[in-house]
Amino acid sequence: MKTCKKCNLPETYETIVFNENGCNICVGTNKYKNIDWAENKKKLLNLVNKYKSQKGYDCIIPFSGGKDSTFQVHYAVKELKLKPLVVRFNHGFLRPKINSNTERFLKKIGVDFIDFSPNWKIVRFLMEESFRRKGDFCWHCHTGIFAYPLRLAVSFNVPLVIYGEPQSFHSQYYNVDEFEKENIEKFEMLRTLGISAEDMVGMVNERQDEKISLRDLEPFSFPDEKEFIEKKILPINLGNYIKWDVKSQVEIIKDLYGWETDELEGVPDELNPYGSKIECFMQGTRDYIKYLKRGFSRITQNSSQLINDGVISIEQAKKITEANEGQIPPSLDIFLDFINMDKKDFYEICESMEVYPHKRDKKKNYKISKKTSDFDKWFKVK
Missing domain, CATH: 3.40.50 (Rossmann fold)
Structure with a gap:
């Protein structure tokens, strides 16, 4: 798949358009910084x-x-x-x-x-x-x-x-x-x-x-x-109306209210320093479905944002994403039990919705991502 030369988002990312400056997503991020x-x-x-x-x-x-x-x-x-x-x-x-x-x-x-x-x-x-x-x-x-x-x-x-x-x-x-x-x-x-x-x-x-x-x-x-x-x-x-600075905002709520970040299933900690999407224990499965349909997940999304913020380089981002994208989340079993669906149906549905030119490699031996420390406390039907 083609990817943005500046932020590494792929061509299957929703609403993306590549241009000489990278893509409309990273150009928009830079434009946001210059608002009055x-x-x-x-x-x-x-x-x-x-x-x-x-x-x-x-x-x-x-x-x-x-x-x-x-x-x-x-x-x-x-x-x-x-x-x-x-x-x-x-x-x-x-x-x-x-x-x-x-x-x-x-x-x-x-x-x-x-x-x-x-x-x-x-x-x-x-x-x-x-x-x-x-x-x-x-x-x-x-x-x-x-x-x-x-x-x-x-x-x-x-x-x-x-x-x-x-x-x-x-x-x-x-x-x-x-x-x-x-x-x-x-x-x-x-x-x-x-x-x-x-x-x-x-x-x-x-x-x-x-x-x-x-x-x-x-x-x-x-x-x-x-x-x-x-x-x-x-x-x-x-x-x-106000400049949305996640890093400083997280520091404020940590200092004043003791707000704590958490692990995010399937995402290396270094790619989620501010605690994005930690509310829901189905997030790992949601991100995995995105990978199955579009060939990328939260790992690529977060690393792209960190590139635009100057926290990591595109080379670092590519190395991390290549090592971690596509891992199977433990929460998938919880999700399938909840809606009473087997894995065969699950993968057939996701495959039917693949976004061109992404095609999942069915022969690849995908790893299972590690369980988060609170996994055993998540609600399970069985």
Whole structure:
């Protein structure tokens, strides 16, 4: 496969376009560094001043307990002086250290917190169906973490919703200097995998004996658009208004709240120094599926970002990725047990969704990545 001469991302990376300067992804990263952040900060302050309330909540902040959402809450409370309602859509696979980080952080900072867990049976159906249809089992998570806080914003009449990273950090659906809006168009384009809630109900009911209804999928569905507009719900990305510096942000939450990073299944520690994607114990399997479909995984993605940040060279990145890409995660067995699927079906589904020109070498003897230290604490069906 062709790869970017500067950041090493492959041609199967979503939205990538190669150019004389490398690719549009690494060019966008460099462009982000040159935005007028003082001016954007003024826009943020003017915006939040309009939404500060004398009663109830000033804003809603979607929260996972990871590094970004922890910093979002910190910044909103300590820098913007807002009173937030912090909302976690619990996808069902949170790791022990994230839960302890969350408990410690919430007690130290002092905010109201809603922790919502969707129906576990419904989640299982959704995971199986979205994997079979799209090779991505995270439909319930993609939709729920965005839809559920927005539904609360409508119900509680709290118009301002503060997310963290813009989509432009990871793809070029948007320009890095563009103020993204979490509206229904973006939700349908990026969150639903092209499967509406109505379609999902029909798909699940074709396969499962236990039937579901559209009512069961309300937590995963965008709010009523008319009501959303009438109540002037405004979801923003904090990273559009302040320079998103992950290294310094992680240092802040570590120093102030004792936030701790963790291992990431299948990824060498040196490629994940700031604790990206450590919330979910299915992350290793999700990354492995990306490798099966596109020929790269989190290892290549993280190393590419570290190249752009000047932490490692492209030669170092290539050496690490060649030694580690394609390893089989121990969490794969947990995932397959959960959706009641055998490995033959799993690999056939992934193979049917390979992105040209990637083709997995079936004759290669792939290693199994080491178990993380908390593996035995992960929920298992069997």
